[in-house]
Amino acid sequence: MALLDVRKLVVCVRGPQGTTTIVDGVSFSVPEESAVALVGESGSGKSLTAFSVIGLLPPGARIDRGSIQFDNRDLVTLRDREMRRIRGARIAMVFQEPSTALNPVYTIGSQIVEAVRLHRDLSSKEARALAEHWLGKVGMPSPSRAFGSYPHELSGGMKQRALLAMALVAQPALLIADEPTSSLDRTLEAQILDVVMQEREARKMGVVLVSHDLATVAEVTDRVVVMYAGQVVEERATESLVRAPAHPYTQALIASIPNPSAHAARKLGAPGPRLPVLGGAPPRFDDLPPGCRFAPRCPRVFDRCTTERPPLYPHDEGTVRCFLYAGADEASDEDERGAA
Amino acid sequence: MTQDVDLAKEKQPAVVRVDELAKVYTLRRGLLGRKKELAHALSGVTFSLKRGETLGIVGESGSGKSTLGKTILRLIEPTYGRILFDGVDITRLSDDQMRKHRRRMQIVFQDPYSSLNPRMTVRQIVGEGLELFRLAKGSELEARTTEMLARVGLGGDFMDRYPNELSGGQRQRIAIARALAVKPDFVVCDEPTSALDVSVQAQILNLLSEIQDDENVAYLFISHDLRVVELVSHRMAVLYLGKIVEIGPSHDVAERRLHPYTRALFEASPEIDRPEGGRKHLALAGEPPSAHAPPPGCAFHPRCPRAERGKCDVETPTLRSVRDNPQHQVACFFPG
Numbered sequence: 001m002a003l004l005d006v007r008k009l010v011v012c013v014r015g016p017q018g019t020t021t022i023v024d025g026v027s028f029s030v031p032e033e034s035a036v037a038l039v040g041e042s043g044s045g046k047s048l049t050a051f052s053v054i055g056l057l058p059p060g061a062r063i064d065r066g067s068i069q070f071d072n073r074d075l076v077t078l079r080d081r082e083m084r085r086i087r088g089a090r091i092a093m094v095f096q097e098p099s100t101a102l103n104p105v106y107t108i109g110s111q112i113v114e115a116v117r118l119h120r121d122l123s124s125k126e127a128r129a130l131a132e133h134w135l136g137k138v139g140m141p142s143p144s145r146a147f148g149s150y151p152h153e154l155s156g157g158m159k160q161r162a163l164l165a166m167a168l169v170a171q172p173a174l175l176i177a178d179e180p181t182s183s184l185d186r187t188l189e190a191q192i193l194d195v196v197m198q199e200r201e202a203r204k205m206g207v208v209l210v211s212h213d214l215a216t217v218a219e220v221t222d223r224v225v226v227m228y229a230g231q232v233v234e235e236r237a238t239e240s241l242v243r244a245p246a247h248p249y250t251q252a253l254i255a256s257i258p259n260p261s262a263h264a265a266r267k268l269g270a271p272g273p274r275l276p277v278l279g280g281a282p283p284r285f286d287d288l289p290p291g292c293r294f295a296p297r298c299p300r301v302f303d304r305c306t307t308e309r310p311p312l313y314p315h316d317e318g319t320v321r322c323f324l325y326a327g328a329d330e331a332s333d334e335d336e337r338g339a340a
Numbered sequence: 341m342t343q344d345v346d347l348a349k350e351k352q353p354a355v356v357r358v359d360e361l362a363k364v365y366t367l368r369r370g371l372l373g374r375k376k377e378l379a380h381a382l383s384g385v386t387f388s389l390k391r392g393e394t395l396g397i398v399g400e401s402g403s404g405k406s407t408l409g410k411t412i413l414r415l416i417e418p419t420y421g422r423i424l425f426d427g428v429d430i431t432r433l434s435d436d437q438m439r440k441h442r443r444r445m446q447i448v449f450q451d452p453y454s455s456l457n458p459r460m461t462v463r464q465i466v467g468e469g470l471e472l473f474r475l476a477k478g479s480e481l482e483a484r485t486t487e488m489l490a491r492v493g494l495g496g497d498f499m500d501r502y503p504n505e506l507s508g509g510q511r512q513r514i515a516i517a518r519a520l521a522v523k524p525d526f527v528v529c530d531e532p533t534s535a536l537d538v539s540v541q542a543q544i545l546n547l548l549s550e551i552q553d554d555e556n557v558a559y560l561f562i563s564h565d566l567r568v569v570e571l572v573s574h575r576m577a578v579l580y581l582g583k584i585v586e587i588g589p590s591h592d593v594a595e596r597r598l599h600p601y602t603r604a605l606f607e608a609s610p611e612i613d614r615p616e617g618g619r620k621h622l623a624l625a626g627e628p629p630s631a632h633a634p635p636p637g638c639a640f641h642p643r644c645p646r647a648e649r650g651k652c653d654v655e656t657p658t659l660r661s662v663r664d665n666p667q668h669q670v671a672c673f674f675p676g
Contacts, residue, residue: 041537042508141626156401157627185400185564187624190608212537215610242612256542257612260570265591268393272549273571275542281507 002029002069003206004053004174009066011048011057020285021064023048024230028223030174033200035207037217037238039253040227043282049227050176050210054093055083070174089119092167096179098159102151108135108162109147112169119170134165138195157188164192168199175199178210193220215257218242223318226250229282229293236318246320248298252278292322300324353427354388355525355558356412361385361421363404363411363582367632379632381407382582385421391525392556396573396590398566398605402628404582405562409528412560413445414438426525443473446519450531452511456503462489462514463499469522488517492547509540513547520551528560533568545572566609570594575667578602581631581639584659588668598662598675600644638672646674 011023023045030036038046051057053068055075068075071090075083087093095101103111112131116122122130128147135143138161151159160180167175175196181189197220200207211217217224217238224241226234226249234247245251255276263273280297289295295305304323312319313326363382369375382404389395397405410416412423414430422431425441433441449455456465467485470476476484486496492513503511512532519527529548533541549572552559563569569576570590577587578599586599597603604624626643629635637654641647651673662668662675 041539139625155627185608186566186610187400187604187608188627189610191625213610214538215612218612219610253538254612256539258542258545258565258567258571259612260567260591260594263571265589266394266572266574268390268574271553272394274546274549275571277542277546278539281509 003032004030004208005067005069006049006053007067007069009049009052009068010064011045011052011061012064013048014060014062017286022061022230022285023052025066026225026227026230026232027066028225028232028235030206030208032173032206033204034223035197035200035209035221037214037221037224038208038210038227039212039214039217039224041212041253041282043229044227045230046210046212046227047178050093050178050208053174053208054087054091054176055080056087056093088115088172089170090172091174091176092170092172094160094163094167094175094177094180096182098156098163098183099151101163102159104151106150107147108149108151108154112147112162112166115166116169130169131165134169135162138162138165138168139191140165157184157192160184160188160192164195168195171203172205174206174208176208176210179212180209181216182211182213189216196220214242214253226253229288230285231293231321232312232319233294233321234315234318235312236316236320240316241318244316246315246325247294247322248300248324249278249294252276252297252299353390354424355391355426356560357388357422357424358412359386359422359424361408361411361423362419363407363416364419365632377632379630380582380634381631382411382418385582385584387577387584387587389526389558389560391558392552393575394552394559394561394573396569396576397560397562397579398564398569398576399579400564400605400628402581402631403579404631405564405579406530407582408579409447409530409560409562413447413528415447443469443475443522444525445528446522446524446526447528447530448512448515448519448532450534452508452515452535453503455515456511456518458503461500461502462494462506465503465514466517466521469518473522475522484521488521491520491551492517493543507540508536509543512536512540512544516544516547516551520555520557523555524557526558526560528562530562531564532561534563534565541568548572566594566606567611578605581628581634583639583671584669585640585672586668586670587659588662588665588670592665592668596662596668596676598668598670599640599672600646600674601640604643646672648674 007027009023009026010021012019013022026049038049040046052063063076109131113127116127116130132143132147135146140146140161181192196207199205209217209221221238224238225232228249234250245254278297283289283293291307292305292310295301310321310323312321315325361382365379365381367377367379369377399405407416411418422429430441463485466488467481470481470484489498494513533544561569561573573590576590576593577584580601586593586602597606608624624643635642638652638657641652657671657673659669659671
């Protein structure tokens with residue numbers, strides 16, 4: 001049984017022009033000890049999906065329908081008080097921007113100790129020892145010095161390590177990381193992801209890694225959920241998705257990753273390299289195309305795509321939302337909304 | 341390409357040349373700021389750049405990449421060294437004297453959200469340089485602005501929009517149109533695609549390539565993304581704590597990774613089709629030391645897997661040509 005099971009999640013955002021559905025029927029699950037990537041470009045709904053799981057939607061956004069099963073409970077139905085007990089203890093989160101996630105007026109140490117004592121009954125001495133242990137574990141060169149530092153005294157990488165220590169100190173069953181390394185150097189990214197994946201193995205922790213960068217997640221996750229315009233368009237094992245992407249959008253995403261080995265060395269005076277480009281932009285949520293949401297940009301579009309909404313079809317032990325894979329199979333029953 | 345053509349290009353004068361460029365910051369520390377500390381943000385940086393050439397600059401944050409770009413444009417004043425622009429020494433020119441060179445050297449910043457004035461329309465942003473340098477006015481200004489917008493793939497309906505009405509990719513196109521409108525010979529591209537989605541990044545990289553093909557403009561292309569730099573640049577330089585530790589034709593640097601730091605950067609860089617085993621575990625531990633307390637000897641030795649005690653922590657390696665390739669230089673006692 002999966003550690004986390006998100007079913008037909010619908011998230012709406014209230015705006016000046018009324019309510020808009022941003023996450024539209026998203027389903028995925030995270031088995032114990034597995035790492036699942038939510039991949040998509042800006043505005044795909046991947047972050048709102050992740051924030052729904054931990055109950056931290058921004059003002060104006062709310063879960064409209066669907067369920068989030070975790071620890072034999074549906075998180076969607078929990079009261080704030082109950083959710084607070086789960087957040088931090090059973091599900092922890094690492095954010096993209098570590099400087100805004102840390103409180104500037106408290107030392108790193110006191111913030112981690114607070115996180116520990118919120119969920120565990122420890123003396124302040126024990127809590128401090130535990131905090132320093134974790135600061136060391138996430139690669140802080142001098143844990144006791146870091147313990148007494150204020151956030152502004154640390155580099156971006158150090159802050160992200162501190163945040164990770166704070167998230168891991170309660171030994172959560174599930175870690176959600178929203179673009180945890182996109183503001184960091186690749187060398188630091190490698191270090192941070194390494195710590196996360198070691199923890200996952202050591203404690204069978206589940207990981208949801210939200211990223212716009214397929215190349216980063218490809219190396220560390222088991223499954224990838226590709227999102228486009230608020231929907232899942234492909235969900236498959238990472239290795240096979242990367243090797244043989246099925247959805248034309250996933251194919252375009254992979255093709256646009258710079259791959260120098262596919263190009264000759266540059267010579268002065270010779271034309272520069274050209275990358276395959278996906279034209280256009282994602283649709284606006286208040287002006288969605290009548291058929292497939294990707295149809296206006298799709299290089300393989302045909303008649304049916306412009307009039308009918310594709311459901312998720314089973315494909316290679318996963319699913320893909322594209323009529324190219326309609327075949328004889330019935331659509332995955334997960335998805336009455338898309339098929340409607 | 342034959343060797344003759346390469347030699348002909350070789351004789352072309354450099355559009356930009358920097359000699360032993362250094363930037364030293366003085367930090368005041370301690371009570372009443374009496375203690376002074378020096379931070380070497382850049383030291384001994386030397387290279388030249390030809391017309392139509394792209395030199396990529398890579399390194400971790402704090403390596404001095406952005407400082408280098410801004411120092412060449414004299415947006416930051418260099419402490420030592422010389423900057424030659426099209427053969428003219430611009431290192432000590434007054435603001436007035438700089439003015440006539442400014443048009444020919446431009447910059448595109450990383451964050452198109454903060455580099456465009458939110459109170460100006462696209463028309464004003466793109467046309468500003470043309471007016472400022474008295475390149476066009478009236479109907480010609482209008483025509484040139486429209487032409488530039490078309491050049492970066494935006495229609496005339498964008499003219500009267502404000503930056504906040506545009507997506508990140510559209511803003512970066514405007515920033516490029518602004519920089520290129522005044523027909524510069526040299527553009528510093530400071531992480532121009534780092535804030536963009538991959539599909540938009542591909543569009544912007546193609547646009548920069550097209551413009552270079554047509555206008556023969558030289559780029560200093562700064563990025564923390566090695567794949568992007570390897571792809572777009574003719575040569576690349578690897579910066580560590582303000583010094584070039586390896587420089588050469590991009591393909592050679594990427595393939596041979598002679599400096600252990602270059603190797604570590606490439607190994608930390610994610611690859612979508614890495615054969616097996618995933619990312620190498622901890623290609624590089626720790627973070628760069630701070631520029632105001634650099635380690636003695638080779639600045640990289642505390643993080644270097646190849647460092648030898650008594651050598652690397654004592655002596656400072658200088659850039660030397662690789663035996664079989666004079667274009668390729670590396671500053672390491674144990675390259676390879």
